[in-house]
Amino acid sequence: MELEVLFFASYRELVGTPRLRLEVPADATVGDLVALVRARDGGFGRLPERPAVAVNQTVAQPTRPLAEGDEVAFLPPVAGG
């Protein structure tokens, strides 16, 4: 299945793109997706091993299964206020 993956702030600068369309196995979890993304060439391998990942705008556990059409976002530590 194909997913939309978003990168923000320092993570966007590390990987050099704000978004990516990625083909992942149908039974992939958030943790699997992180491993796939970190294995890509370029700056992707510099992402942390356990980044915060939001699925459809809610922070998810690494064990969460993904579904077709999910919006997945890699979120650096936040600094609002």
Added chain:
Amino acid sequence: MGLARITHRPIRPEVLLETVAGDENGAALLFLGVVRSHADGRAVSGMRYEAYEPMALKVLEMIVAETEGSFDVSAVAAVHRIGELGLGEASLGIAVSSPHRGAAYAASRHVLEEVKKRVPVWKHEHFEDGASAWVAGTPLEPA
């Protein structure tokens, strides 16, 4: 009723206060987070705020609703500004109204601390010497 907004425009404190106004209140409290001129001993010239906007709005709405539900307040309004901000400009505005001041202060502080922990916003500091850097933040945790 509460209000939550992510905006690219300057925050207008009087609008926040009007939003929470009501005759039953004995307190109307306004907090502004503003850009300051120094960070860890370095001179700062400005700040760029970035957000994952739809999620930031969703989380801010949750914080406002939770705060209205768990403190003795009449209404809560919270706005986070993003984009380029100069010194002294407000990045965050929180207005709280309540029959009593104690609850207003507690609720305002609660909104601020939850925003810092949970809302996907990042800031990039510009220093006087021309350098710039992302401000170290708080890792988001699964709910």
